[in-house]
Amino acid sequence: MINKDLVIIGGGSAGMAAAIGAYDHGIKDILIIERSPFLGGILNQCIHNGFGLTEFKEELTGPEFAYRFIEQVKARNIPFVLDSTVTSINRDKLVVYTNAKEGVVEVQAKAIIMATGCYERSAGAIGIPGDRPAGILTAGQAQLFLNEYGYLCGKRIFILGSGDIGLIMARRLTLEGAKVLGVAEIMPWSNGLNRNMVQCLYDFNIPLYLSHTVSKVVGKERVERIEISQVDAHMKAIPGTEQSFNADTLILSIGLIPNNDLLNSISCTMSRTRGAIVNEHFETDIDGIFSCGNVLHVHDLVDNVVAEAREAGKGAAMYIQGKLPREDQVIACLAGDGVGYVVPQKIVLDESEDSLLFKFRVKAPSKNVFIEYNFNGEVIKRVFKPVIIPSEMEIESLPKNLLKTNQGTLTVSLKAKEA
Amino acid sequence: MAVTELICINCPRGCHLKVDDQLNVSGNFCPRGAAYGKQEVTNPTRTVTSTVRISGAELPLCPVKTAQPIPKGKMSDIMVSINQVFLQAPVHIGDVVISNVCGTGVNVVATRNMEKIS
Numbered sequence: 001m002i003n004k005d006l007v008i009i010g011g012g013s014a015g016m017a018a019a020i021g022a023y024d025h026g027i028k029d030i031l032i033i034e035r036s037p038f039l040g041g042i043l044n045q046c047i048h049n050g051f052g053l054t055e056f057k058e059e060l061t062g063p064e065f066a067y068r069f070i071e072q073v074k075a076r077n078i079p080f081v082l083d084s085t086v087t088s089i090n091r092d093k094l095v096v097y098t099n100a101k102e103g104v105v106e107v108q109a110k111a112i113i114m115a116t117g118c119y120e121r122s123a124g125a126i127g128i129p130g131d132r133p134a135g136i137l138t139a140g141q142a143q144l145f146l147n148e149y150g151y152l153c154g155k156r157i158f159i160l161g162s163g164d165i166g167l168i169m170a171r172r173l174t175l176e177g178a179k180v181l182g183v184a185e186i187m188p189w190s191n192g193l194n195r196n197m198v199q200c201l202y203d204f205n206i207p208l209y210l211s212h213t214v215s216k217v218v219g220k221e222r223v224e225r226i227e228i229s230q231v232d233a234h235m236k237a238i239p240g241t242e243q244s245f246n247a248d249t250l251i252l253s254i255g256l257i258p259n260n261d262l263l264n265s266i267s268c269t270m271s272r273t274r275g276a277i278v279n280e281h282f283e284t285d286i287d288g289i290f291s292c293g294n295v296l297h298v299h300d301l302v303d304n305v306v307a308e309a310r311e312a313g314k315g316a317a318m319y320i321q322g323k324l325p326r327e328d329q330v331i332a333c334l335a336g337d338g339v340g341y342v343v344p345q346k347i348v349l350d351e352s353e354d355s356l357l358f359k360f361r362v363k364a365p366s367k368n369v370f371i372e373y374n375f376n377g378e379v380i381k382r383v384f385k386p387v388i389i390p391s392e393m394e395i396e397s398l399p400k401n402l403l404k405t406n407q408g409t410l411t412v413s414l415k416a417k418e419a
Numbered sequence: 420m421a422v423t424e425l426i427c428i429n430c431p432r433g434c435h436l437k438v439d440d441q442l443n444v445s446g447n448f449c450p451r452g453a454a455y456g457k458q459e460v461t462n463p464t465r466t467v468t469s470t471v472r473i474s475g476a477e478l479p480l481c482p483v484k485t486a487q488p489i490p491k492g493k494m495s496d497i498m499v500s501i502n503q504v505f506l507q508a509p510v511h512i513g514d515v516v517i518s519n520v521c522g523t524g525v526n527v528v529a530t531r532n533m534e535k536i537s
Contacts, residue, residue, distance in 0.1 A: 037477070047482035047530065048468045061468055063482050063531035067512055147470055150480050175469060175498050194433040198426055199465060203491065386448075387432040 001106040005029035005320050007095045009086050009262065010115035012041020014293025016069040017306035018113045019078045021313025027320055031107060032073070032080035033097050039073065039080060040066030041117060043302065045144045048168055050195065054303035065302060089262050091286055111288040111316040114263060114276070115309060118256035118294045126254060130227075133219035139165040139253040143172070152176055154249025158226050159183045160214050164300065164391075166253025167192040171200035173251075180204070181245045184212040184228045186235055189365055191391050193300065214250065215242060223248050258295045273297060277345045280356045281315030281324060282308070290316050297343050297359065300393055304359075311357075318352065325350040329407045336374070336413025338362055340390070349406040355399045360412055365389045370415045373398060376408040384417070423460050427452040464488035468530070469501045471516055476508035476533035483516050486526045496521045508535040 005027050008015045011034030019030050038044055043051070046062030053059060056068065073080065084099040093109045120138040137153060143165065145151040157178050159166045162185035170180045183201065188211045190197055201208055209228060215237040216227035226247045229237035258275045260268075269277045269285045276284040276291040283290050292312035293305045318324045331347040342360040358373075366388050373381040380402040388394065403410070427434040429451040436446045436456040444456035458464075466488045470480040489497060497520050504516055510533045517527040 044531070047470060047484075049466050049484060059466070061482060061484055061530040064512060067532065147482065148478055148480060150470070150472070175467075175494070194426060194430075195428040197433075198428050202426075203465070203494075387430075 001108055003108045004031045005110050006031075006113065006316055007093075007107055007109040007111075008032045008113045008115055009089075009095070010034065010041065010117060010293075010295070011036075011039045011080055011082070012115065012117055012293070013043055013066065013069060013302050013305050014117065014295070014309040014312075015041070015113070015115035016073050017309035018115055018290075018292055018313040018316070020069070020072050020076065021310030022113075022317045023076045023078055023313070024310075025314045025317035027317040030078050031109075032078065033084050033086055033095070034080060034082050035085050037083050039070045039082070042140070045140070045147045046168075047147045048172070051302050054301070055306055062302075069306070086262060089266060089289075091266050091289075093288055110320045111290065113282075113309075113312055113316050114260075114284075114289065114291040114295055115293050115312075116259040116262070116295045118298060119259050121252070121255040121257055123252060126252075128214050128217055130217035131219050133217070133222050133224075135219065135223035135249045136217065137249070137251060139163075139169045139251050142169055142251050146172060146176065152178060153251070154178060154223075154247075156181060156245075156247050157249045157251055158214070158228075158245050158247040159251045159253060161185065161253035161255070162187075162190040162192050162197075162208060163253045163255065164192045164196050166251065167196040167200040169251060169253070170206050171204060174204045174206070178249075180206050181247055182207045182209055182228075184209045184214060186211070186213045186231055189389070193391060209243075213237060217250060223250055226250055256294065256298050258297070260295060263289070263291070271341060271345060273341045275343070278343065279330065279346045279348050280344045281318065281348070281352075282312035282344070283315055283319065283324065288316075288319055290319075297341065300391065304393065304395065308359075323352070324348075327406070331375075331403065331407060332409050333358070334409060334411045335360065336372075336411040338364070338366065338369070338414030339412050342412050347403070347406075347410070349400065349403060353400070355397045358394075358396045358398055358412060360394050360396075361390050362388050362394070362414060363390060366414060368417045370417060371396065372413050372415045373402075374411045374413065375403060376405075376410075382415075388414070425456055425459050427455050429455055463491040465491050465494060467494055467497050467501075467527075469498060471501055471504040471506055473506040473508055473510060473533055475535050476510070477536055478533070481506055481510050481516075481533045482530045483527050484530050485520065485523075486528045489520070489523045489525050493521050493523060497523075497527070501527060506533075508533045 043062035043066035051065040215229035218225040230241035275296040292309040371383045425436040438456045444453040468484040473481040
């Protein structure tokens with residue numbers, strides 16, 4: 001068994017930034033454990049540009065963004081192991097990983113940061129009616145095959161789900177010679193950024209079918225045809241609205257699920273969105289175990305992931321140094337009217353910063369609304385928003401001096417502007 | 420009079436813009452929308468990202484991009500040029516893969532380090 005101050009599980013953008021955050025706050029004895037053969041995680045297959053506008057004030061591709069963090073990790077001589085899978089963790093922070101060279105390795109850590117990202121919702125999760133032939137895959141799979149290994153997954157492709165990965169793949173597959181027949185989205189609004197709607201769909205005249213879903217897959221060996229239908233207010237297919245497409249491939253971009261198997265195995269408390277419940281230092285309800293990046297909640301921008309992960313790294317450093325308060329008194333943070341979730345879900349209210357960041361998503365697009373912070377029955381802050389949409393995460397700073405006590409309930413909700 | 424309809428990409432508001440022959444932009448909430456509308460109608464540009472084949476590296480493909488945005492209409496020609504390139508490892512970020520691609524004055528450059536493997 002080896003001992004480490006801090007073990008970070010996952011060597012993507014969150015894991016690397018967390019390591020840098022911890023290192024820069026005085027914790028040098030770190031190990032990053034990465035499952036794939038490279039640091040950088042999913043950034044390596046995201047060869048499109050648009051990353052780094054906040055972090056580096058320039059527009060980078062995924063591999064370029066990853067490279068800048070790999071260089072920062074290497075400049076600090078932070079150790080990492082690749083091709084290595086963590087098989088278990090326990091509440092005493094014993095981490096077991098395995099790889100082909102070292103066999104099974106036990107690491108006793110003082111703190112752990114979970115930075116394991118997400119996996120994609122797959123066909124089984126939504127139960128599409130019809131056959132189960134070859135040619136149905138997730139957008140991320142199609143992206144990995146095409147961008148890192150050079151395999152085009154089909155010639156006539158239909159995409160279900162208008163999230164950013166689906167839109168990015170519509171463009172990428174078109175540029176590589178496939179015909180993208182259309183994108184169907186079950187919601188009445190797109191789930192992607194405007195930038196991606198314009199540059200990935202409109203540029204290539206790819207039709208978007210809002211309030212539609214795939215209602216049938218037909219094919220014996222391979223997908224031969226798919227049907228889409230309009231959906232009603234309860235998201236049920238409306239009979240008689242079927243449209244047929246001669247597709248050989250169906251790509252799914254229908255959501256990401258935090259990869260929390262390890263935390264679930266030790267009964268960590270989870271939120272409704274399947275990320276861990278954390279405080280403002282990103283510590284879960286298990287002493288010394290932290291969570292950040294997409295495994296905590298799905299971000300739209302990697303720039304926000306690395307900023308969050310550095311804070312989690314700092315939080316883990318403070319924990320190891322005995323500087324994090326171990327109090328029973330906490331403020332519970334709740335998502336109120338119109339708000340889907342908030343992170344953090346609890347506040348310990350120590351002296352380390354003057355303000356804290358709230359991140360949340362709204363449930364539906366709204367115009368001319370206030371974000372209202374209600375603390376123990378009193379409105380302590382209101383922020384006007386001309387436009388607010390679910391596909392863009394809101395990040396708001398809340399000064400700590402507005403919180404007069406360290407117990408109670410803080411609710412974040414949307415309020416319509418009075419006429 | 421021909422009017423072009425666009426969706427502004429500057430912010431989540433996504434204003435529906437109308438741009439006429441005289442480059443008058445309407446429907447924009449802020450000045451950034453007017454600038455975007457004019458640019459999109461007169462000279463729309465895009466950054467193209469793709470991959471080129473490579474041998475001697477750990478992976479069979481090296482990701483690349485146009486170092487600056489190129490005229491939107493040249494995207495498919497540039498894809499044809501990119502698909503003819505075959506690199507040898509090592510290749511490093513920023514290495515020029517195609518210079519002055521399709522006469523645009525813009526280089527196609529590598530976006531990932533691809534080290535030589537023995």
